[in-house]
Amino acid sequence: MPRDTMHTAEDDLFESASNRLTIDLSALVANWQTMGRLSGKASAAAVLKADAYGTGIEDAAIALYEAGARDFFVANAEEGAGLRPFVPDGRIYILAGMWPGNEALFFDNDLVPIVNSEEQLAVYMSAISERGDHPCVLHVDTGMNRLGLSVDEALALAHDPARPASFSPVLVMSHLAAADSPDHPLNARQLAAFRAVSAAYEGIPASLANSAGIHLGPDYHFDLTRPGIATYGGECVNDVANPMRPVVTAEARIVQVRQAKAGETASYGATAVLARDTVIAIASVGYADGYLRAQSATGVPLRQTGIGGGVGFLHGQRVPVLGRVTMDLTLFDVTDLPAGSVRAGDYIELFGSNIRVDDAARAAGTIGYEMLTSLGLRYERRYIEG
Structure with missing residues (x-):
């Protein structure tokens, strides 16, 4: 029986994990086979x-x-x-x-x-x-x-x-x-x-x-x-649409949802000054998990270049990082999602099928290789097969 159809104790750990990775082995194999045909x-x-x-x-x-x-x-x-x-x-x-x-x-x-x-x-x-x-x-x-x-x-x-x-x-x-x-x-x-x-x-x-x-x-x-990075779903040729299938989906649990008033600040350094009343979702992921500090929305030198900060994907919509990414936690601005739709315990996609790993990497001024190989030990992994 394929491993993704069996319910095990590992599935229970995955469903309750703070950080989790889904690795699609069928996509991995398909990408390698594609590169083999191109060879x-x-x-x-x-x-x-x-x-x-x-x-x-x-x-x-x-x-x-x-x-x-x-x-x-x-x-x-x-x-x-x-x-x-x-x-x-x-x-x-x-x-x-x-x-x-x-x-x-x-x-x-x-x-x-x-x-x-x-x-x-x-x-x-x-x-x-x-x-x-x-x-x-x-x-x-x-x-x-x-x-x-x-x-x-x-x-x-x-x-x-x-x-x-x-x-x-x-x-x-x-x-x-x-x-x-x-x-x-x-x-x-x-x-x-x-x-x-x-x-x-x-x-x-x-x-x-x-x-x-x-x-x-x-x-x-x-x-x-x-073939290396292409097998894992990453871009390998500059300025060309990536035809490879995403292999890795990274998610983090939202541990708290809070309201903040216009004029208040968020995260370290008070670099994010809220222009409106804001709903903030705090996710249990940070630079210790390979979600790089350079993805911060404010307060890091990269933002001075005009490159936007990181985004997550939640309830069908992209939501921006708010303020600085910290060691274990990242804030996301979820104000534009329907009222009450975001709750503690929800999972936010950091990259995967909705946010390609290379797009997440660009927000940090780096490449998909670094995003993938920087993943820390705190992710619970689940392997699926088509």
Whole structure:
């Protein structure tokens, strides 16, 4: 029986929780499948770093594995070891690579280190000399200046007659820096550089495209794509309507509804001066829960830029944040809702199907990635399947 049709003690906790997240696993899978179709002849990996972008790595991994994903990317070896039980025959790539002291995690959990530097290459070679052959990935920096061997280092390694036969990567990869802006000239420069490297490692699969890179077209797809934020419903290309299905709905309980008079102030700093008699709903969510202080309606520098503050969705209508967001509580102006319609115990949507996560993020001057990965531990989670 699908998990969303069974009533359990966990359902009771969800129904009474102060903060709650609904994660739609059918939307997660559908988004990944969409990115897979857009990847053409390339296979699509599943990116599960940062606790599957805040959605919970266990449930996300199981859903994507059951949908056919077999290549998985996480940030570090600890995440990889935690992921292994849920993807028994999946290939787990570790973006941070191998370092002295954590080699056992790779061998014991069959994790694939991504070699990001000459130093990591030396660590990897030492490890396999002691423990035996083990797959790895070669990461090449083609213009982001973050992780990876330089193009010159990678080409020199490819043509080095002294290169050990035991160094035979299962994948060569790079990462696009500006793919969310399709016309950015760096995209073409990175593509040209990566083509040169992948040609030098003939016969070894190659991976370049992230979510936005997939939309750049077949030239960028190579053998394996790595859709991340799009899988979780977020925007990946600037100024283009987001076709992905929302995956996460965040809600907070309203713990009090109060009346305030015109001329009074609200929240810390008294930065919100009420222009009218106001009905205020106080929700049990704040920056400790990843509802960022920068979403405050007043009293934060971002408001001086002309970007409006955060909004919630309640009883079919958007309602604005009032004053400053605090650690555990946020005030919303619900004056324009029908009198008496808002009661303590109601839930207000922070983002989800009515407020896209990227719209909530823009109000805080950030991106959907940060909103999702900043979700705190106080949300009760419910997973639903279509």
